[in-house]
Amino acid sequence: MIDRYAVFGNPIAHSKSPQIHRIFAEQTHQSMEYVSQCVPLDDFAQAVEEFMAQGGKGLNITVPFKQEALAVTGQLTERARLAGAVNTLVLSEDGTLLGDTTDGVGMVRDIRQNLQWSIAGRRVLVLGAGGAVRGVLEPLLAERPAELVIANRTVQKAEQLADLFPDMDTISGSGFDALAGAQFDLVINGTSASLSGELPPLPNDLLAAGAHCYDMMYGSKPTPFMSWAQQQGAEACSDGLGMLVEQAAESFYLWRGVRPETAQVIAGIRRQLIG
Numbered sequence: 001m002i003d004r005y006a007v008f009g010n011p012i013a014h015s016k017s018p019q020i021h022r023i024f025a026e027q028t029h030q031s032m033e034y035v036s037q038c039v040p041l042d043d044f045a046q047a048v049e050e051f052m053a054q055g056g057k058g059l060n061i062t063v064p065f066k067q068e069a070l071a072v073t074g075q076l077t078e079r080a081r082l083a084g085a086v087n088t089l090v091l092s093e094d095g096t097l098l099g100d101t102t103d104g105v106g107m108v109r110d111i112r113q114n115l116q117w118s119i120a121g122r123r124v125l126v127l128g129a130g131g132a133v134r135g136v137l138e139p140l141l142a143e144r145p146a147e148l149v150i151a152n153r154t155v156q157k158a159e160q161l162a163d164l165f166p167d168m169d170t171i172s173g174s175g176f177d178a179l180a181g182a183q184f185d186l187v188i189n190g191t192s193a194s195l196s197g198e199l200p201p202l203p204n205d206l207l208a209a210g211a212h213c214y215d216m217m218y219g220s221k222p223t224p225f226m227s228w229a230q231q232q233g234a235e236a237c238s239d240g241l242g243m244l245v246e247q248a249a250e251s252f253y254l255w256r257g258v259r260p261e262t263a264q265v266i267a268g269i270r271r272q273l274i275g
Contacts (some may be wrong), residue, residue, distance in 0.1 A: 001054070001055045002033050003031065003146060004032070004033050004051070004055045004056045005021065005060075007035075007036050007059070008044070008065065009038065009039065009063060010039055010040070011158075012039075013038070015036045015062065016244065017060055018036050020245060021159050021248060021252060024264065027260050027261060030256050034077065039256075042069045044069075045068070048072050058089055058091060060087060060089075066131065067085055069085070069099060071087060073096075074092070074096030075097075075099070077100045077101070078138075079105070079139065080101045082134075083137075083138070084134055085131055085134070086132070088254060089104060101135050102248075103247050104140065105190075105247070105250050106245075108142075108248070110213060110245075114246070115238055119145055120144045121144070122145050122146060123147050123183070124140065124149070124188065125151060125206070126140070126150050126188045127151055127187065127190055127200050128150075128191035128192075129154070137164070137165070137171070141168055141170070145186075148170055149171075149172055150171070150172070150173045150176065151200075152174075152175065153174070153200075155173065157173075159172075160173070181207060184208060185210070186214070187212075187213045187214065189225040190214070192217075194215055194217040194219075199225060200225075202228065204232065207229070212235060212236050212238075213229035213253070214237070214238050220274060222237075222239070241266060241273070244269075245266045245269065
């Protein structure tokens with residue numbers, strides 16, 4: 001029986017995961033099947049059980065099931081525990097499900113390897129305090145930035161995320177209004193503002209000389225945050241398409257034990273987006 005993999009979500013028709021993993025499988029000569037499956041909102045655990053019983057070896061999990069996926073795991077990685085969410089399920093040899101999250105390591109790999117930007121020793125600002133941001137904090141902190149500030153409209157949420165890392169004195173939470181007068185070398189937008197064509201309330205002097213800006217969202221044209229960054233004189237800016245492909249590559253590695261090449265995949269999807 002061929003090894004089966006899938007991405008579970010609702011909705012799911014927009015997912016590029018099947019395309020990405022099919023390319024990875026061809027590239028690495030892996031015999032496997034990967035599909036997308038729209039799962040009823042009240043049937044996630046049953047859908048996972050049925051998929052694994054039918055030869056499933058692993059799953060990607062997307063909205064709105066990343067928290068529900070925690071409940072079906074027999075074991076969690078430390079980064080998944082800190083993220084409070086799971087986007088990758090791996091069937092272990094003993095039949096239990098390992099829950100992991102690959103979003104953060106995917107973003108860091110995109111920033112460090114694909115874009116060739118530095119994180120170590122830099123002043124990093126992360127915008128937003130939702131699940132997307134929580135999932136990337138541990139890999140970001142592992143890069144040893146000089147400081148990491150989480151800014152959010154609701155200050156308490158930002159502070160709660162910072163409190164997840166009590167042993168790290170470089171991380172703190174604040175409101176957007178507290179950013180006045182501060183400057184950062186790397187600004188990462190983890191809010192959903194780009195989806196609605198909006199921008200967080202940011203001061204005009206936020207970027208240090210040579211600053212880089214990264215939007216975790218992506219699209220066919222620059223996001224509002226990227227346009228703001230360019231207007232503010234950012235040395236370079238990028239959207240999160242590379243993060244999408246790199247987190248998929250990390251999942252693929254967890255399942256198959258081989259790491260695919262990502263550069264051509266990123267370039268190919270970029271061409272599709274631009275049309």
